[in-house]
Amino acid sequence: MADQPDNAAVVQPVAVAVEASSLRDQVATIRRALAGSPVRKWLLWTSVGIMAVIIATSIGQVLLNRWNQPFYDALARRDMAAFLHQLLVFAMIAGGLLVLNIGQTWLNQMIRLKLREALTLDLIDQWMRPARAFRLANAGAIGVNPDQRMQQDAAHLSDLSTDLGVGLLQSCILLVSFVGVLWELSSGFVFHIGGTSLAIPGYMVWAAILYAGIASWLSWLVGRPLIRLNSDRYTREAELRSSMVRVNENVDAIALYHGEADARRRLELDLGTVLGAMRRIYTAQINLSWVTDTYGWITVVAPILVASPVYFSGDISFGGLMMAVGAFNQVHSSLRWFINNIGSIADWRATLMRVADFRIALDETDALHDTEKRIAFGQNVDGSLTFEKLEVTSPEGCTRLADPHVEIRPGERVMITGDPGAGKTLFFRAIAGLWPWGSGRIGLPSGETPIFVPRVPYFPVGTLREVLDHPNGPAPANDAD
Template sequence: MSPPAESSRWQLLRLVMPYWNSDAKWKARGYTVALLLLTLAQVALVIWTNYWNRALFDALEARSLNRLMMQIGTFVVILLLTVGVTAMHMRVKRWLQLDWRRWLTARLVDKWMTRGHHYQLQQTRGEHDNPDGRIAEDIHVVTESAISLTHSLVYSLLIFSTFANILLTVTGSVQFPGTGLMVPGYMLILAVAYAGAGTVFGMLLGRPLIRATNKLQSAEADFRFGLAHARESSESIALMQGEEAERRSSTSHFAELGHRWYRQTMAYLGIVSFSSGYGVLLPVFPILVMAPQYISGAMTLGVLMQAAQAFHQLTSALSWPIDNLAELARWRASADRVMSLYNDLQDLEDQAAQPQDRICVAQSQQAEIVLRDLCIATPDGQVLIDGLNVMIQRGERVLISGDPAVTIGLFKVLAGLWPWGHGEVWLPAGAAICFLPQRPFLPVGSLCAALSYPQPAGTFAAGAMQHALESAGIAWLAKRMEEVDNWQSVLPLRTQQRLAIARLFLQQPAWVFIEEASSAFEARDEEDFMDMLHRELPDSTLLAISFQSGLERHYQRRLLLNHLPQEPLVGYGTPLRALRKS
């Protein structure tokens, strides 16, 4: 679940602020200080431009060519400095945005890609849909917008403090009409009132924008995910002639996106209408107010224009909330999505720290696998099997069959992916363990990288890789080792499974867990697969999930697991212990 709105801000700070204490803290702090100094330089140039503006109009009013030429030279200097400071500021700001994004992305990816959290997250409830989009897009928005908004806020505060003083100095006091009452700093009061009224009305008109933006981003993510999922499953969709269903799904998602877009448009409408009128009036308003002072000779044309510009800068600074409302809404929506993902990943870590409420998977110095009082449940608490006590010695070959939900659940428990339930699982410490799922993962890249996965390409000798491919019956792939492709799309499932088997032969693990890894094979090929395992991995322990008959002769015993309320039974070969807890 998402954190409460008040606490989420503090949680977000605790998530992102450690960047300035990370390994690259001195560089991050240095760039932050440089950004602040460049912001001060920008403000100084704006102040200089304000005083130059006064001198320019005074020179024009005096019709002095010499003073005009001097102001032109001054302007050239201001222009060159502005261009240089702006370029340096952009370089520093963008480096800081990218490095902060890199650090925060790495932090969330580390939590996501550890101890099977990326898999467990799919099995649990919470607001963590499309974690890839949250990491790729929302972190981008959070870091980039946070620095841009912070810079603009600091800039506005500095502009306010300096131009308030300028406005007080150059405009002086004015007499209230019909009375002898003098009002000091009247233009400053008007600037604050003008900007305050604009901010209040803008906030009221823009209040629905945050909710509308959040819902639109969720709809955009759902639309992207649907298209990406269709791309990844293109072969299955084509074989099942499911294109029309996918078109309907895409249309439905886009219809929801369009609805959310319309709601955001309506939220934008009020604030944009108000902002346009507010902006058109802003440069004219101070001149109209101070025109009587100029006409009466109380101020020069240069002072009038300087005061009008100072009024504009001051109100622009005070209008920071309304000017940045849309970006604040976008940032807030992305921040909430990042925090929801982070909190749910943190929940998984916290649950892992409470072994009494989950299955404990640990390592022992014994060359055996021990399941002790094991209970496997679903994430919502439904018990699949209870009281399972099993010991498997090094070198044994065990066939696991029965209820698919239970057998595959056991496979995931042994892999450390399924913590729901209770009991103990002891795995041999230091032993090479390999899991062979029904549909193997083949990364996009060279075939050599896919065969070596999860080790980097080049880990294994070319001769060893050639032998592994030959043993798996796919020697014809050897000539394509350097080709780069999406192998999960271009290779049929049967070849993918053989490639995973070749990967197994290459790695030579001591313990092998197989989940229907040859389901796409024909019966004769299945027999050949078992013979290959015996030949290439003669000393390895095999635990295989299979629901095909006729393979029992390749195993020493069989573990039959059924869903409660049936007893978990053990048969075939050497008996194993499977006891229900009393």
């Protein structure tokens, strides 16, 4: 009843290409996913809470930095009473900061948890919409290993987004808090070089910005390849895991064919691609370490070198020098946020690309291309199943029924026959609405839902009653029914 494919009508119905989407598109996609999440309000209020905690922590750290001056001045004067008093002040400030740090850690973990919940639920919801998972599986590379993108990548993206977002916010607030301190300490200093006097208001602030700016630029220049390398590694890891799952699912056939050696060879090849990707990442990380570690060692003495002119001129005491060093370190640390997190940023960028592009692909599987014909569907009030000039197109060609008009009335039994490769499976997929590419019309019984038996039956994990209720979900009937 089904004719052989007509190779003159070769088409490619599904073409989802989103791997080159921009960072702006990817961020906008994740934002849309979170906007419709039931935990959106919870995330907003928690974000407000962690911002308040960070602001309070910054105030405490400013107080701790100002504590340096009287404490070290007391040491320089050998003043035991002032020394003991400052220890008490330190205990009070440190106690408050301890409570704030614990609170920030708890809020950070909760944001991680809720963000993963929102992302994973959204991806599952988009993936499990009618026929989307099937169409995505035929959409090319983007449809390979969706389980990794929804489980591992979504979790990793949630953790990285939370840690990097909170860290960036904290660095910005600390930068604003300590720039004023550093500016105040170096605002009136005048450099005397030979017979020339040079006044640079807030020179320590400019020195910190210049120092951190050069380090950031070098780190980005050296660490940028990590974005592509991390993305490639995740792809190779997914391929290795998929190969192992495939072997595990077919151990009986492999044993019957005595194919263990070939299966091992294929797994070793996949493992080799993973190890090669990891070696390239490690090489890039070593190159990045040359930059970050060099600046790390220079930073040990850089604050003292920058503040030493003010100290040797007698404008500040030893305690003032230590306060200036502390403020410089805080400003520099805030400006160094990019350097310290270049590896994590590259990892975040690669993970964002995998999750967002997967989400975009799920949306695009529903987009119908205007240049391709679609099968029309209708309802027959008489309960019959009809096919009018039905042709189903596929990458291999076109499948059509031998009769241009077929009508199957209620109660009739009909066998669909055809040579191997004639497209019988594709024909049933078209009836189910899974494969809409083609022409003609399919008329379904009005008010009825067709039931199909797949080649490989699917039974969900659960009790016998839950299996019998599939796919409609739990039924209100009792066990006796």
